[in-house]
Amino acid sequence: MFVTKIQISSFRNIAGAEIAFDRRFNVLHGANGQGKTSVLEAIYLLGTMKSFRMARTHDLITWNTPYSVVRGWAEKDRVGREIALYLGREGRKARVDQKPVTRLADFFGNVNAVVFSPEEIAMARSGPDLRRRYLDRAIFSGDLGYLLLYHEYHRLLKQRNALLKRGDRAGLEVWTEQLAEAGSRLMTKRMAYLAAVEPLVRHFYREIAGEGEEAGLAYHPLSLRPEEVVRDGMEALLRLFAGHAEEELRRGTTVVGPQRDDVDFVLNGRVIRNHGSQGQQRSFVLALKMAEIEYLERIHGAPPVLLLDDISSELDRQRNANLMAFLRGKTMQVFITTTDITTLRLEGIATHASFHVSRGTVTPS
Ligand SMILES: Nc1ncnc2c1ncn2[C@@H]1O[C@H](COP(=O)(O)OP(=O)(O)O)[C@@H](O)[C@H]1O
Ligand SMILES: [Mg+2]
Structure with a gap:
């Protein structure tokens, strides 16, 4: 291309x-x-x-x-x-x-297009928003279905938030179910992407930084364990929404779900946001970008x-x-x-x- x-x-x-x-x-x-x-x-x-x-x-x-x-x-x-x-x-x-x-x-x-810039490096030490944005964009580039699903999830989220704001308990159930259904599909796609690129990140990190450190990507859905998502993501999300029902009505907005997901960048089992040196953070994001390029090349047949x-x-x-x-x-x-x-x-x-x-x-x- x-x-x-x-x-x-x-x-x-x-x-x-x-x-x-x-x-x-x-x-x-x-x-x-x-x-x-x-x-x-x-x-x-x-x-x-x-x-x-x-x-x-x-x-x-x-x-x-x-x-x-x-x-x-x-x-x-x-x-x-x-x-x-x-x-x-x-x-x-x-x-x-x-x-x-x-x-x-x-x-x-x-x-x-894949971008590598100082702002991208910042995602290694920032809060979850930049990493989630990276993840979503990386997945879109190889899967248009993900983009459509992402839009659908956010449309449902907006509707559900409007209901929460009005305190409309009666109408809520239907939207919660739909949100959990779309949300579980979203989470499943995120996990699949991370599983596919993790070995590439590990490989490129080793090439950049030498042997000795093992890089990993750990999916980190808010208040859920990844195993629960694998087992039954929709059930897991429904339980999570149920557990926060009163808080959501009080605050008038959805407080849990994949719009709050994070992905941990890990070296030798430690999250680099807290423990990594600047050099490690730079190498990590560089490895992440190389992995993204490699992955897109496999999917599209051209880098x-x-x-x-x-x-x-x-x-x-x-x-x-x-x-x-x-x-x-x-x-x-x-x-x-x-x-x-x-x-x-x-x-x-x-x-x-x-x-x-x-x-x-x-x-x-
Ligand atoms: N909407 C805009 N209209 C006109 N100038 C703009 C607009 N947005 C940014 N700029 C100016 O464009 C310039 C070029 O920015 P940028 O491409 O980031 O420069 P560089 O990468 O060479 O440092 C900046 O000086 C900025 O102030
Ligand atoms: Mg510039």
């Missing part, structure tokens, strides 16, 4: 840019605040319609302009596609090959594109070399941003394109 070209207009600080990319390595360099990450953000939008910076649509539109357009040309299995995204104050619209997108399935999967945002500051020489060795072994398209092109160590990487980004203008360099 490759993004061969992108056209950006009125997006963040980029008034207009047209960039033809290399099929292997693309380096975007320039000082801080010039628009490098915005280019990566635009590429990511082509795959997900969302920002990886947790921005809302109106944050993306250039200030004092009515809308943004991001248009990309992607190639997958030698088939080219043109993806156009319109971001307006009233919402987003997408076209693929000039045809309006009416079903998510027509949009997703044209560009799969995703990789967006490396400002990582030279995060990775020491050894980790950087390990990452480069991994990238050399794949025919994967990579986009790298850096403030200092001289510190970028692209050892053994022959073909690449580089671009200078300054005040929202992108020029080949």
